[in-house]
Amino acid sequence: MNESRALITGASAGLGAEFARQLASSGKDLILIARRTAPMETLARELADKHGVAVDVIQADLSDTAATARLFDEVNRRGLAVDTLINNAGSFGPDLLQDRDWSAQQKYMELMMISVAGMCHHFIPSMQERGFGRVLNVASVAGQVSLSGDTSYGPAKAYLIALSKGLAATVRGQGIHVLALCPGFTHTEFHGSDELTRMKKSSPAFFWYDADVVVREGLAALEKGKTVYVSGRLYRYLIPVLRTQVGQWIAGKMGVERDD
Numbered sequence: 001m002n003e004s005r006a007l008i009t010g011a012s013a014g015l016g017a018e019f020a021r022q023l024a025s026s027g028k029d030l031i032l033i034a035r036r037t038a039p040m041e042t043l044a045r046e047l048a049d050k051h052g053v054a055v056d057v058i059q060a061d062l063s064d065t066a067a068t069a070r071l072f073d074e075v076n077r078r079g080l081a082v083d084t085l086i087n088n089a090g091s092f093g094p095d096l097l098q099d100r101d102w103s104a105q106q107k108y109m110e111l112m113m114i115s116v117a118g119m120c121h122h123f124i125p126s127m128q129e130r131g132f133g134r135v136l137n138v139a140s141v142a143g144q145v146s147l148s149g150d151t152s153y154g155p156a157k158a159y160l161i162a163l164s165k166g167l168a169a170t171v172r173g174q175g176i177h178v179l180a181l182c183p184g185f186t187h188t189e190f191h192g193s194d195e196l197t198r199m200k201k202s203s204p205a206f207f208w209y210d211a212d213v214v215v216r217e218g219l220a221a222l223e224k225g226k227t228v229y230v231s232g233r234l235y236r237y238l239i240p241v242l243r244t245q246v247g248q249w250i251a252g253k254m255g256v257e258r259d260d
């Protein structure tokens with residue numbers, strides 16, 4: 001069996017590709033997962049040339065119910081071991097009430113929540129056997145603050161925060177760290193739709209962080225053994241403010257509602 005690797009979902013773009021760059025620069029061998037293989041193959045060649053790391057690319061659609069079991073089998077078939085799991089894949093989703101295609105809603109929940117639980121189910125037990133593991137679930141500030149109109153993305157991220165807390169408590173003392181990383185607005189492909197591009201253009205620049213900062217802070221928090229970490233100083237201040245009565249009043253004017 002090879003040296004243990006970092007497995008990164010959603011590695012074809014944005015934060016996932018940046019996790020790959022930063023982990024490779026520290027000498028970590030990688031397994032990259034997403035639907036689009038071409039950008040991952042390009043990234044794999046770039047990282048192998050630059051850092052001398054081994055990089056495997058596996059195509060998977062994590063909104064498919066069978067995807068995580070198939071991935072686990074494929075990783076084992078290739079003789080690879082995973083000691084670092086970065087559950088990062090995600091997208092903005094359908095509106096629970098307005099979008100009437102229930103099967104699309106279910107696929108979204110599969111991608112955002114069930115696949116993350118599935119990856120943890122498959123890959124954490126071998127970390128327990130080895131007495132070492134790192135699991136980083138990319139959640140969001142949206143998982144900590146309830147927004148009017150956000151009936152699927154924020155709630156899905158709230159589940160990832162709760163899942164991470166439960167797992168962290170369960171594996172405490174076993175050499176395994178589990179972190180829910182909560183980024184705020186970050187420059188990636190995430191806001192590529194017309195609606196989100198308009199939102200991005202109309203929001204102040206200081207709300208936006210670069211992916212390399214978010215990933216660096218996330219990996220440092222994971223190593224320190226934190227369970228939930230909000231990246232970006234602005235957001236660390238904003239969340240507690242939104243939980244005060246005054247903050248709730250201001251948030252109400254902006255369409256943000258109580259989350260407790």
Ligand SMILES: NC(=O)c1ccc[n+]([C@@H]2O[C@H](COP(=O)([O-])OP(=O)(O)OC[C@H]3O[C@@H](n4cnc5c(N)ncnc54)[C@H](OP(=O)(O)O)[C@@H]3O)[C@@H](O)[C@H]2O)c1
Pocket residue numbers: 009010011012013014015016033034035036037060061062063088089090091092111138139140141182183184185186187188189190191
């Ligand atoms: N950017 C932000 O402002 C922000 C803020 C908070 C949290 N986040 C979270 O950060 C994570 C990464 O997002 P990002 O900002 O880096 O967005 P991005 O640039 O759009 O990247 C999303 C990644 O997820 C993958 N993905 C999407 N659907 C998938 C599926 N069905 N199966 C497998 N992979 C899939 C995409 O790959 P393929 O399309 O090739 O499959 C891509 O690699 C997400 O969980 C997002 O919710 C982002």
